[in-house]
């Protein structure tokens with residue numbers, strides 16, 4: 001592993017100074033709750049801090065929202081829906097979504113730097129997120145105009161037509177791994193469909209959602225989007241229980257997703273859930289090794305492994321396993337790990353010290369069970385990174401597929417590798433987890449690729465690539481990875497309810 005970015009070795013002070021200078025430029029001045037178009041304090045007066053995971057320093061103090069704040073935000077969203085948004089037609093909504101996209105693009109670098117400070121992701125990956133977030137608004141700006149109903153053929157003297165109407169107020173809860181991008185995945189389709197929103201960002205990474213509100217304050221009518229920052233149980237849970245919220249969309253852990261669904265069930269509110277994953281990546285014996293290693297690298301080390309789609313269980317054919325593992329280990333050890341604000345950095349810190357502990361505890365359990373840690377499994381040995389939440393790229397072999405480190409989502413740069421010989425046995429193992437979010441296949445044999453893609457129990461299967469997210473391609477989970485599909489035309493329908501109008505022609 002390389003821990004030096006650029007020409008000269010970094011020291012702790014250099015990194016700390018760079019982060020402090022960047023924070024002074026890009027951390028927004030307005031950091032209240034954003035309710036009804038106003039920046040307000042939390043009802044309790046309580047605040048919390050968000051930290052820079054590279055330096056451990058406090059980045060900003062935020063308002064800690066609670067049930068009273070959620071209630072205020074829902075009221076503001078309902079008022080905005082009734083008084084203005086309900087009458088705002090698709091052409092107008094399209095233009096507004098395009099303007100939001102333009103505002104994101106116009107502030108591209110500041111958004112990227114802010115995301116890197118708050119989340120720790122490498123600046124180039126943050127830039128990619130910002131680009132994708134803007135494109136997502138553009139995609140749904142287009143979809144806004146295609147929300148057509150149907151005329152239903154029927155015997156008898158009647159005319160049946162359907163219209164797709166918004167729910168009104170929707171509640172959206174997002175995680176910390178792609179803060180701005182997840183906000184765009186939630187906001188864009190909900191707005192396209194004509195809803196108003198109360199959004200709760202993750203407590204670890206609230207800054208880019210607030211910056212987005214600051215940038216679009218003059219774009220949307222007051223109260224159309226409201227943001228309540230705060231902790232899950234205090235600000236998230238009341239949103240899931242609020243009787244004025246008719247649709248919930250949640251991205252996060254399966255454990256909390258189940259609670260969200262239970263709370264929604266109590267009042268029969270609609271839910272979209274995008275939850276955890278433990279995705280398999282299958283390498284066939286004919287695979288080009290260099291390509292297979294590059295794809296694996298993207299599958300498990302992109303965003304420091306903090307992707308719900310992370311290809312974290314790898315099944316490599318035994319004929320090529322030795323050479324593949326040699327090359328993969330070499331790649332993992334040569335990834336530049338360091339200050340994520342530097343262009344050369346390929347892996348930054350994890351989002352928090354808690355997440356480091358969680359990741360390393362799984363590695364420990366694997367080690368205790370006799371697994372081989374081929375590389376990594378600890379923080380990098382580099383004084384300059386000591387204050388940050390870093391974990392080295394980790395490869396594990398000789399581990400039982402039933403082990404909890406294999407069955408559970410680690411959400412870090414940790415890959416478990418299995419060798420296979422018999423296709424059916426391999427596929428049975430590949431599918432032997434509770435999750436089914438994504439999967440990958442690497443082979444130049446089209447028949448094998450297609451068969452594997454059909455056999456894999458996953459909402460998305462990537463062939464000869466991984467973590468590709470073109471707008472319009474539905475994304476969501478099989479099994480306990482979720483309900484509903486995001487990012488696609490069908491998503492906008494998840495934010496509407498169908499009304500049938502049956503007119504007698506007698």
Ligand code: ADP
Nearest residue numbers: 174175201202203231232233236237252253256
């Ligand atoms: P992670 O463990 O990766 O942080 P979580 O599922 O806990 O994932 O968090 C995802 C989002 O859900 C965050 O915005 C968090 O604040 C929120 N959250 C956590 N607990 C709850 C809860 N009980 N009800 C609603 N939202 C919650």
